[in-house]
Amino acid sequence: MATILILGAGVMGSALAVPGAxxxxxxxxxGTPLDAAAVSRMKTAGGxxxxxxxxxxxxxxxxxxxxxxxxxxxxxxxxxxxVSSPGIPWAVEKLNTLMTRxxxxxxxxxxxxxxxxxxxxxxxxxxPQLPKMKTFxxxxxxxxxxxxxxxNPTASVYASADGQSAAKAFAALMxxxxxxxxxxxxxxxxxxxxxxxxxxxxxxxAMQTRYPDATRPDGQSKxxxxxxxxxxxxxxxxxxERFGGRRDTAFDLAGIGxxxxxxxxxxxxxxxxxxxxxxxxxxxxxxxxxxxxxxxIDTARMLSAWLEPAPGLAALERARFPLALAIIDAVLRDEPxxxxxxxxxxx
Amino acid sequence: MATILILGAGVMGSALAVPGAxxxxxxxxxGTPLDAAAVSRMKTAGGxxxxxxxxxxxxxxxxxxxxxxxxxxxxxxxxxxxVSSPGIPWAVEKLNTLMTRxxxxxxxxxxxxxxxxxxxxxxxxxxPQLPKMKTFxxxxxxxxxxxxxxxNPTASVYASADGQSAAKAFAALMxxxxxxxxxxxxxxxxxxxxxxxxxxxxxxxAMQTRYPDATRPDGQSKxxxxxxxxxxxxxxxxxxERFGGRRDTAFDLAGIGxxxxxxxxxxxxxxxxxxxxxxxxxxxxxxxxxxxxxxxIDTARMLSAWLEPAPGLAALERARFPLALAIIDAVLRDEPxxxxxxxxxxx
Numbered sequence: 001m002a003t004i005l006i007l008g009a010g011v012m013g014s015a016l017a018v019p020g021a022x023x024x025x026x027x028x029x030x031g032t033p034l035d036a037a038a039v040s041r042m043k044t045a046g047g048x049x050x051x052x053x054x055x056x057x058x059x060x061x062x063x064x065x066x067x068x069x070x071x072x073x074x075x076x077x078x079x080x081x082x083v084s085s086p087g088i089p090w091a092v093e094k095l096n097t098l099m100t101r102x103x104x105x106x107x108x109x110x111x112x113x114x115x116x117x118x119x120x121x122x123x124x125x126x127x128p129q130l131p132k133m134k135t136f137x138x139x140x141x142x143x144x145x146x147x148x149x150x151x152n153p154t155a156s157v158y159a160s161a162d163g164q165s166a167a168k169a170f171a172a173l174m175x176x177x178x179x180x181x182x183x184x185x186x187x188x189x190x191x192x193x194x195x196x197x198x199x200x201x202x203x204x205x206a207m208q209t210r211y212p213d214a215t216r217p218d219g220q221s222k223x224x225x226x227x228x229x230x231x232x233x234x235x236x237x238x239x240x241e242r243f244g245g246r247r248d249t250a251f252d253l254a255g256i257g258x259x260x261x262x263x264x265x266x267x268x269x270x271x272x273x274x275x276x277x278x279x280x281x282x283x284x285x286x287x288x289x290x291x292x293x294x295x296x297i298d299t300a301r302m303l304s305a306w307l308e309p310a311p312g313l314a315a316l317e318r319a320r321f322p323l324a325l326a327i328i329d330a331v332l333r334d335e336p337x338x339x340x341x342x343x344x345x346x347x
Numbered sequence: 348m349a350t351i352l353i354l355g356a357g358v359m360g361s362a363l364a365v366p367g368a369x370x371x372x373x374x375x376x377x378g379t380p381l382d383a384a385a386v387s388r389m390k391t392a393g394g395x396x397x398x399x400x401x402x403x404x405x406x407x408x409x410x411x412x413x414x415x416x417x418x419x420x421x422x423x424x425x426x427x428x429x430v431s432s433p434g435i436p437w438a439v440e441k442l443n444t445l446m447t448r449x450x451x452x453x454x455x456x457x458x459x460x461x462x463x464x465x466x467x468x469x470x471x472x473x474x475p476q477l478p479k480m481k482t483f484x485x486x487x488x489x490x491x492x493x494x495x496x497x498x499n500p501t502a503s504v505y506a507s508a509d510g511q512s513a514a515k516a517f518a519a520l521m522x523x524x525x526x527x528x529x530x531x532x533x534x535x536x537x538x539x540x541x542x543x544x545x546x547x548x549x550x551x552x553a554m555q556t557r558y559p560d561a562t563r564p565d566g567q568s569k570x571x572x573x574x575x576x577x578x579x580x581x582x583x584x585x586x587x588e589r590f591g592g593r594r595d596t597a598f599d600l601a602g603i604g605x606x607x608x609x610x611x612x613x614x615x616x617x618x619x620x621x622x623x624x625x626x627x628x629x630x631x632x633x634x635x636x637x638x639x640x641x642x643x644i645d646t647a648r649m650l651s652a653w654l655e656p657a658p659g660l661a662a663l664e665r666a667r668f669p670l671a672l673a674i675i676d677a678v679l680r681d682e683p684x685x686x687x688x689x690x691x692x693x694x
C-alpha cells in the first residue's frame with residue numbers, strides 16, 4: 001500500500017484514481033484551478049465527476065488547488081501528472097515549489113517539443129525542468145478515461161528508462177484485474193507514439209468518411225480505412241525510430257492500440273471525419289470544434305519542419321511518409337485533405 | 348497487356364477481374380460448378396454478379412465451367428485461383444488437366460494444412476500438388492471484394508519466394524490508381540497471417556460486444572477491443588515467425604490491415620459478436636450462421652494441436668498466446684468464450 005498523488009482532476013487524472021484506490025492505495029487527487037467545480041462536486045457525498053459516471057472510491061481524497069500542500073507531496077510515494085498539455089506549466093511549478101525529496105513522476109500528458117531544429121518528446125524536455133523528479137515514467141496505450149473509471153478492461157504500458165524498474169514498481173501499485181499493465185524501457189518510443197497517434201488518427205478517420213458505402217450500417221467503406229490504419233502504423237514505426245525509440249513500440253499498446261481507440265472517437269477523429277468530407281481545418285475549428293484543443297494539429301505543426309526540411313529531401317520523405325505529409329498539408333495550408341491514395345503503397 | 352485467367356467466379360475472383368481489366372489486360376473469368384448462375388447472369392448484356400453492384404468491364408470474359416479449355420489456359424500469362432478453400436481440389440484438378448506449360452499461379456485462397464504433427468500454409472502444401480506451377484504468388488491485405496469491384500481505394504500485398512520477381516511482375520499487371528500493391532518475398536508470412544486473421548477476428552469481435560457502453564452510438568466500449576486488437580497483432584507476429592515467416596509481415600497489410608477489415612464485418616466477426624454475448628459456437632452455427640463457412644473455426648482446429656502439445660508446454664504457451672487459446676477453448680469445447688482479460692498483458 002502506498003500513497004499516490006495525482007495532479008489534475010480532469011477526466012484522465014480522476015479515472016486513474018480508480019485502479020489506484022481499488023488496489024488499496026491512498027490516492028490524493030489534486031485539481032488545477034480549472035478543476036475547481038469538479039473537485040467541489042466530488043467532495044460532496046456521492047458526488048460524481050462531471051465527465052464520469054460513478055463516484056470515486058472512498059480511498060480517493062479530492063483536493064482543491066489551494067488545499068494542496070507540501071505535506072501531501074511529502075506523503076506521496078509516486079506522483080502522477082494527469083493534466084493536458086496546457087496544464088504542464090502549472091504542474092511543473094507546483095512540483096518545483098512543493099517537492100522536497102526526489103520522487104518518480106508518471107506523466108499521462110503527451111506532446112512533442114522543439115529543441116532547436118529538432119524535435120523531442122516531453123520525456124526529454126521536462127527532465128531539466130524538474131530537478132526533483134527521480135525517474136520519468138511514461139504512460140501509454142488505449143485508454144478512454146471514462147471506461148477505465150467504469151472498470152472496463154483496459155491495457156496500458158508504463159515506461160521508464162531505468163531498466164523499467166520505476167515503471168514496474170508503479171505498475172505493481174496500479175495493476176488490477178481490469179487494468180492490465182505491461183512495462184518497457186522505451187520511454188522515447190512510448191512518448192513519441194502517444195503524441196503521433198493523435199496526429200495519425202486525423203488521417204485514418206478521414207478515410208472513414210471519404211469513401212462512403214450506403215449499404216453498411218455505419219455508411220463507411222472498409223478497405224481504405226484499413227489501408228490507412230496500416231500505413232499510419234508503418235509511418236509511426238519509422239518516426240518512432242527517428243525520435244530514438246524502438247520500432248516495435250509502434251506495433252504495441254502505445255502505437256496501434258492507442259491509434260485504434262483514438263480513431264474510434266474523440267476530437268482528432270471528428271476533425272478527420274470533416275476532412276474526409278472535403279471540409280477544411282479552419283472551417284471545422286470555427287464550427288463544431290470551436291474552442292476545443294485538437295492535439296493532432298499541434299503535432300502536425302511540430303512535425304512539419306522536421307519532415308519538410310528542404311525541397312529535395314521533401315520528395316524523399318514524401319515517399320516514406322505520404323500520410324503524414326497529407327495531414328500536414330491539410331492542417332498547415334488549410335486546404336482540403338488531398339491524400340493521394342496512389343502514394344499509399346507502391347509496387 | 349497480358350491475359351489473366353481467374354479460376355472461380357465467386358465474389359473475390361470476379362472483383363479481381365476489375366483492376367485486371369482496367370489495366371488493359373484481357374481477363375478470362377472461369378466459374379466453378381457452383382458459379383453457374385453468376386456466370387450466366389454476367390454473360391447477359393449489363394448482367395451483374397449477384398454479389399457485386401455493377402457489370403464487370405468489357406475486357407472480362409466470363410466462362411462457364413464446361414467452357415474452360417486448354418486453349419484458355421494456354422493463352423494465360425498468369426493464373427489466379429480465386430476460389431474459397433472448398434474449391435481448391437476443383438482448381439487443382441483443372442490446372443493439372445489443362446496446363447501444358449509452366450505458369451505463375453496466384454492464390455487468394457487462404458488456409459492452414461496439417462503435415463504430420465506440424466502445420467503449414469497452403470503455399471507449402473499446394474506446391475507438390477501442382478507440378479506445372481512455376482511460382483506460387485500469395486495475395487494478402489485488407490480487401491473486401493465488393494469494395495474493390497467498386498474501385499474504392501484498396502491496398503494489398505503480393506508475395507513470391509523468388510526474390511519477389513513473380514509478385515512484382517503480377518503486381519505490374521494489376522496495380523491501378525485505386526488498387527495499390529506492395530510486394531514481399533515473405534510468402535509464408537503472408538499466407539500464415541491471411542489464415543490467422545480470420546481466427547483472431549473472432550476474439551477481437553467478441554470484445555466489441557462483451558463490454559457494452561450504452562452511451563455510444565454503436566453500443567460498444569473501446570478499450571477492451573483496442574487491447575485485444577493489439578494482443579492479436581502480437582500473437583500473429585509470434586505465430587508468423589513460428590511458421591517460418593517474418594514478424595514484420597504481421598504488422599503490415601496482410602496482418603493488422605486484414606485483421607482490421609475482418610473484425611469490421613463478415614462471418615468470423617459475427618461469430619465473435621455472439622461469443623461476446625455469452626453464446627456458444629454450436630448455438631451460433633445452428634442459428635444465424637447455419638450453413639455458412641466460418642474459416643476461423645477451421646484455423647482454431649488446426650492450431651489447437653500445435654499450441655497445446657503437452658500439459659507443461661501448454662502452460663508456457665498460454666502465457667504467450669492467451670487470446671489464441673481462449674478462442675480455441677470456445678471453439679473446440681463449445682464453452683462460452685472465457686477470455687481472462689487478466690492474462691492479456693502482465694506487468
